[in-house]
Amino acid sequence: MKAARIHAHGGPEVIRIDDVPIPSGDTLIKVAATSYNPTELAVRAGMFRIDLPHTLGWDLAGEVDGDPVIGFVDSGAAAEFATAPADRIVPAPKNIPLHHAAAIPLAGLTAYQVVQDVEAGQRVLINGAGGGIGSFAVQLAKHKGAHVIATASPRGIDSVQRYGADEIIDYTKQVPTKPADVMIHLVGTPPPWTPPAPEVITAAAQFPGARHIVMRYSEDHLSTLVSLVEAGVITVDVTESYPLAAMAEVHRKGEAAAFHGKVTIVMP
Ligand SMILES: NC(=O)c1ccc[n+]([C@@H]2O[C@H](COP(=O)([O-])OP(=O)(O)OC[C@H]3O[C@@H](n4cnc5c(N)ncnc54)[C@H](OP(=O)(O)O)[C@@H]3O)[C@@H](O)[C@H]2O)c1
Structure with missing residues (x-):
């Protein structure tokens, strides 16, 4: 083979x-x-x-x-x-x-685990929403009832919009300043600005004040993702x-x- x-x-x-x-x-x-x-x-x-x-x-x-x-x-x-x-x-x-x-699997499971504690009504800033993990994270956070603020560059804006982001920030032109409850960081370098949220979770670059999450494989989480895809919740x-x-x-x-x-x- x-x-x-x-x-x-x-x-x-x-x-x-x-x-x-x-x-x-x-x-x-x-x-x-x-x-x-x-x-x-x-x-x-x-x-x-x-x-x-x-x-x-x-x-x-x-x-x-x-x-x-x-x-x-x-x-x-x-x-x-x-x-x-x-x-x-x-x-x-x-x-x-x-x-x-x-x-x-990897992108979906990582997204599932970084949004795990997100609650309905929270304002969630997803930095790096245009990437593979971001595509799942935006949809999962919306499914939980969060208000999602997503950063993406022009090539990612259409898809992030389709996934249901409530606000989109073109990170090539602007930095996020509006307050959020949680920031989820999915970019390989730390943000060169102060996170506008009291709770910061990162799956990518580690930086002071951010809780780093490493994906742990879970058969249960992967099966749940499959169900959400079949239910049309996740594209x-x-x-x-x-x-x-x-x-x-x-x-x-x-x-x-x-x-x-x-x-x-x-x-x-
Ligand atoms: N902790 C874990 O268990 C775990 C697991 C898997 C991956 N990771 C890490 O998580 C990160 C994301 O992985 P991925 O698979 O989603 O990567 P990816 O598909 O390559 O996505 C990265 C995205 O980041 C966006 N981006 C780049 N610079 C940015 C900036 N300055 N501000 C905002 N967004 C920016 C780009 O979006 P646009 O297309 O909109 O420009 C790009 O599409 C990587 O660093 C990866 O190593 C961690």
């Missing part, structure tokens, strides 16, 4: 499409698609301790014995087959194309798709911040 692997740390050029044996153990998934997550740029570059060679890919959508599933694995989703413990996969949403559903937008062979190009574009929203990588 084909797999996108790295044998050494470095730039996107270290990514190779290798022919490797189909993995064994746990549940075998025939992968339809994985998704691009920017944190994997840091894995490739060597900022985390991993064994090499390493097969890329955390999110997957595929089939187990013909049944469509989505899941989250520690590595190995950027391949034609992957294995996962049974609790790492759940039935895929029935109302969207399977390869789009690969966009859900899953895939802004671009690439074949597995183009994984190095996906990393190059990711490093150039050329994407907004979720990007999927489809198996041959």
Whole structure:
């Protein structure tokens, strides 16, 4: 089978499409698609301790014995087959194309967990709403009944509006100043302005006064996300798709911040 692997740390050029044996153990998934997550740029570059060679890919959508599933694995989703413990996969949403559903696990779970304590009526500032996690976070916060103030650049404004944000701030022109109850930060650098909220949660850059949340996989949370997609509460937008062979190009574009929203990588 084909797999996108790295044998050494470095730039996107270290990514190779290798022919490797189909993995064994746990549940075998025939992968339809994985998704691009920017944190994997840091894995490739060597900022985390991993064994090499390493097969890329955390999110997957595929089939187990013909049944469509989505899941989250520690590595190995950027391949034609992957294995996962049974609790790492759940039935895929029935109302969207399977390869789009690969966009859900990491971004959806992170968004689910950063908005977990948001309450109806709160004013929630989501900084970085135009990104993959942001797309889920805006919709989930709205579903909880919050008043959502979202920052996005012009390329993200339409989608953030569609997800139901009540106020949109073009971060290329303005900084958020209106008071909020909670700020959720989804940008890789700290805000160069004072958060206008007493409670600040970050899933991205850490900075003084912000509570950092790291996504913890939860089968229950992933199943809930699937139900919300099937109920039409969450729309899953895939802004671009690439074949597995183009994984190095996906990393190059990711490093150039050329994407907004979720990007999927489809198996041959
Ligand atoms: N804690 C965790 O467990 C966890 C899990 C996954 C990811 N992360 C981290 O969370 C962050 C977001 O991930 P993601 O997958 O959503 O990334 P992404 O899809 O690349 O989105 C990043 C978005 O940030 C927006 N942005 C860039 N500069 C901005 C600024 N100055 N002000 C406001 N928005 C800005 C851009 O929006 P526009 O398109 O509108 O310009 C971009 O689309 C990354 O740093 C990632 O490493 C953390």
